[in-house]
Amino acid sequence: MEDYLQNLSHKRFNILTNEWVLVSPHRTKRPWQGQEEELPKAERPTHDLNCYLCAGNTRANGEVNPNYEDVFIFKNDFAALTKNTEDFKLDQGLLMAETESGICKVVCFSPDHSKSLAQMSIKEIEKVIYAWQQEYKNLGKEEGINYVQIFENKGEVMGCSNPHPHGQIWSQSSLPNEVVKKDKSQYSYFSKEKNSLLGDYLKQELKQKERIIFENRAFVVLVPFWAIWPYEAMIIPKMHQTDIYQIPISETILFAEAISVITRVYDKLFNCSFPYSSGIHQAPTNESSNKHWHWHMSFYPPLLRSATVKKFMVGYEMFGSPQRDITAEFAANVLRDIANKLF
Numbered sequence: 001m002e003d004y005l006q007n008l009s010h011k012r013f014n015i016l017t018n019e020w021v022l023v024s025p026h027r028t029k030r031p032w033q034g035q036e037e038e039l040p041k042a043e044r045p046t047h048d049l050n051c052y053l054c055a056g057n058t059r060a061n062g063e064v065n066p067n068y069e070d071v072f073i074f075k076n077d078f079a080a081l082t083k084n085t086e087d088f089k090l091d092q093g094l095l096m097a098e099t100e101s102g103i104c105k106v107v108c109f110s111p112d113h114s115k116s117l118a119q120m121s122i123k124e125i126e127k128v129i130y131a132w133q134q135e136y137k138n139l140g141k142e143e144g145i146n147y148v149q150i151f152e153n154k155g156e157v158m159g160c161s162n163p164h165p166h167g168q169i170w171s172q173s174s175l176p177n178e179v180v181k182k183d184k185s186q187y188s189y190f191s192k193e194k195n196s197l198l199g200d201y202l203k204q205e206l207k208q209k210e211r212i213i214f215e216n217r218a219f220v221v222l223v224p225f226w227a228i229w230p231y232e233a234m235i236i237p238k239m240h241q242t243d244i245y246q247i248p249i250s251e252t253i254l255f256a257e258a259i260s261v262i263t264r265v266y267d268k269l270f271n272c273s274f275p276y277s278s279g280i281h282q283a284p285t286n287e288s289s290n291k292h293w294h295w296h297m298s299f300y301p302p303l304l305r306s307a308t309v310k311k312f313m314v315g316y317e318m319f320g321s322p323q324r325d326i327t328a329e330f331a332a333n334v335l336r337d338i339a340n341k342l343f
Contacts, residue, residue: 006327014226015189015197017181021228022316022323025330044114044163053164055111070124071131072108079104081172083144101144102172107131109165116154116165116273118263125256132169132280133245133252139171140285147175147284150244155275157302157310167278175284182281183293190292196240198294211332213265214339218251219258223332228322230304230311231269231331233262235297242283242293262299265338269303276301 004010011020052059055067061077081102090097109128110120117125136148152167153160175183189197205211205222213233214221224234235258241247247255266274282295302310304325317323 006329011321012226012328014224015201016185016226017178018185019181020321021226022321023327024323024325025327027325046112046114048113048164051113051162051164053106053108053162053166054113068108068111070110070127072111073105073131073135076104076106076168081170083142100173102170103139103142103145104171105135105139105169107135107150107167107169109167113164116263116267117152117259118267118274120165120260122253122256122260125259126253129244129247129252129255129259133247135169136243136282136285137245139169142171144173145171146173146286147171147179148282149176149179149279151277151279153277155273157275158277160275171285179281179284183284186292186294196292196294198236198296199240202236202238210329213332213335214258214261214343216254216257218247218254221258221262223328223335225328227328227331228324229300229302230324230326231266231301231335232328233299233335235259235262237295240294242290243295244280244282246295259297261339261343262335264342265335266299266301268338268342269334270307272307274301274303 005023007025009022009024009026011022013020047054049057051057053065055065055069055072058064059077063074063077065072065074079102081100081104083101083103085099085101087099088097089099107128109115109117110124117128120128132150136150139145139148148169148171150167150169156163186197189195189200193200202220205225206215206220211223211225212220213223218238220236220238222234222236223232227233235255237247237251237255244255263274266276276299278297278299280295280297283290283293304311311324313322
């Protein structure tokens with residue numbers, strides 16, 4: 001990669017959102033006297049009597065969890081979206097609002113309270129993928145559900161209210177903002193080139209090999225060229241697939257391996273249970289063909305310098321545009337070195 005990208009301030013273009021990110025490599029040298037996060041407890045019990053997600057425990061709404069042995073899914077007791085919502089629409093000049101309905105679920109990855117995805121076996125992660133696939137398919141068939149968002153918030157610093165290994169699925173009637181951006185970009189490119197936008201991008205990345213962290217026969221883990229978060233990563237299938245339900249049965253274990261690799265690498269980076277928000281962007285479940293979509297899974301971790309120093313999205317980031325200090329190539333080198341030592 002050209003030296004000026006590693007040493008001079010510049011901006012990079014995100015092909016999926018049509019937005020720019022400011023990169024300032026020299027800012028890593030500035031002293032830090034700001035806030036430092038407290039590290040969570042290193043060890044947790046395998047079962048916590050006070051955890052509302054543990055097997056056999058009573059949740060906040062009074063329901064009792066079954067004694068589940070692998071993945072457990074239930075409708076969120078405090079759902080942000082509900083299915084049976086009274087329709088309304090407000091259109092008063094510049095004041096606009098309308099009904100948004102949906103279904104929200106919680107996905108417990110494991111009955112073991114002490115584990116995270118990084119500590120689960122690849123086979124255990126594969127069961128989580130199977131659950132995601134079924135939920136995507138079943139929720140997408142529901143009347144009025146046009147998008148299914150699968151995500152995980154890991155760690156207190158990412159606002160996670162419960163350390164039990166779990167994620168969420170929010171399905172809704174309209175497409176959320178980030179998905180609308182990616183839908184437009186991928187559709188525009190596919191219409192002109194008759195190829196997948198991410199598929200062609202991946203060909204460039206595999207040729208340059210500067211931002212690749214790990215790859216197997218079916219998936220690539222990389223730091224995207226336009227990454228915003230310090231150690232942001234993305235998992236992309238090599239085959240053009242519009243959604244995770246299209247993953248061949250023989251390749252779900254390879255997707256599980258990719259998830260296992262990046263989460264384990266994260267934990268080794270600063271020798272802590274590494275916080276992040278992860279999410280899968282895939283084709284809407286509306287009546288369109290959505291052939292232009294190429295699904296992908298992104299990881300947005302906030303830690304920058306150590307286990308206790310995070311990247312704050314404030315000031316210029318809030319009023320101008322996203323900004324990062326370390327380059328995508330620097331981050332990829334660090335993560336790739338860890339991966340090479342681990343595997």
